[in-house]
Amino acid sequence: MSAEGQESGDGQSLKNDLIAAIPSLRAFAISICGNSDRADDLVQETLVKAWGSLGSFSEGTNLTAWLFTILRNIYYSEFRRRRRETPDPDGEIAARLVAPESQNAHMEFLDFREALQKLPLDQREALILVAAQGMSYEEAAEICGCAPGTMKSRVNRARNRLAELMSDPGTRGEAGEARPAALTQAGQD
């Protein structure tokens, strides 16, 4: 294991780098899963996996981006596993994890955190990585395994959707592409 070979100064340096990355890693985890306990479990698993896979980490590259990629992979693996294992014939659990479009029609004003959690997962993580973490579209795209153009599109859609969720009914029609019919009338008043 490469960690065994870095028990001296390199190991200490790497440990300090990992400690320095924990706040961002934790913030990202909380943002995508919406639960601090679960986020801490994700971070813990990420640290263990990262420590065990230090051989695959290229020196000089972005450690935070590498850790984000590991955390995201763990989260998605867990997400898929739970979806397979948990009987969810009506899609209720999946609907809770990936923002339901149908519920949006009933919302008039939301707390920002709540609105953020209503975003689809791919849009939420894109917005967090680019707008909050300050990564470039290219970095965020590499973490999410998509093209930079896709990342731009996700960020734009996320911003529009958030604007729609946070706005009053009168602005819903302009903010996003999804325009609930029930609110269209209200928007014209």
Next chain:
Amino acid sequence: MSATSKDPADFKEPIRERGVLLSVRRTIPRGEIGPPQKIMTSQIEDSMVKNNPENAVARAQSTEDQLRAETRHFAGSLQRSMGVFTAGLPTGAGASLHNGAGALDTGASLCSPRQKKDRPREVHFGDAIGKELQNLYDDLVAQPIPERFLNLLNQLEKNVVSSGLSSSAPGEKE
């Protein structure tokens, strides 16, 4: 059989009554329509509108109203698109029109008074979202690192942690 013979009789009666109105339209040729006929036509149209709102006259009137409404809508959307167009201009092009002091960062703020009236929320919420998101994220980042992570890294550094931990499920705690 008696029931079927009654049906045509019942059906003929209203036709005979309606024939008064229908015969006016049939017997007067269009070429002879003059001023008196116009009055008659308008009376017929009024009665038709009152009696049957789904007739051609009613449709024509509603179409006319719709056209007026569309014209109004088009005028509004034209103003809006002009605003968007102005917003897309380079900073120097429209800054003096609305703000002589200049120093405008984005095209969106060029036509601020008018633009705000037409599409106020897009720009406003865009900024608010950025700030809200940054505040939320900064608060999360500013939280103290839980002790469990420091202990975990210490354990990993000392190679105390067994390989079994790395394969533990994410939901498991130490």
